[in-house]
Amino acid sequence: MDRKxxxxxxxxxxxxxxxxxxxxxESCKKTxxxxxxxxxxxxxxxxxxxxxxxxxxxxxxxxxxGVIVACIATNSYVALSxxxxxxxxxxxxASGSFNCPCHGGRYDTNGNVTAGPPPxxxxxxxxxxxxxxxxxxx
Ligand code: FES
Numbered sequence: 001m002d003r004k005x006x007x008x009x010x011x012x013x014x015x016x017x018x019x020x021x022x023x024x025x026e027s028c029k030k031t032x033x034x035x036x037x038x039x040x041x042x043x044x045x046x047x048x049x050x051x052x053x054x055x056x057x058x059x060x061x062x063x064x065x066g067v068i069v070a071c072i073a074t075n076s077y078v079a080l081s082x083x084x085x086x087x088x089x090x091x092x093x094a095s096g097s098f099n100c101p102c103h104g105g106r107y108d109t110n111g112n113v114t115a116g117p118p119p120x121x122x123x124x125x126x127x128x129x130x131x132x133x134x135x136x137x138x
Contacts, residue, residue: 038123
């Protein structure tokens with residue numbers, strides 16, 4: 001292979017490599033934005049209802065209207081959007097953390113990312129506890 005042929009061949013390879021890299025980056029951008037928008041909600045949960053009974057135990061949680069509501073301590077509740085901000089998988093609560101089963105994303109009780117690929121925090125909702133009722137709004 002002479003010098004001209006080498007330069008022409010390596011130039012073609014470089015251009016095709018750049019096209020592959022650009023296509024890869026574009027596909028990554030599309031997956032990063034696939035998480036659904038966090039909903040705007042205003043609903044009540046009756047703590048005496050059997051559907052919400054897990055909220056009477058520390059560590060228990062329920063899903064409602066796109067929101068995960070967890071009991072993080074006695075009479076202390078947190079409500080976050082349930083869809084992981086990476087690709088939209090549903091998070092679950094365990095051991096003081098909201099965890100995504102898909103790629104290891106983790107969030108603290110304020111919704112802030114503590115591990116994994118999520119690009120942004122979970123939306124946090126206001127929880128008002130009044131007797132046997134929780135109001136979740138935001
Ligand atoms: S969807 Fe990828 S970490 Fe949650």
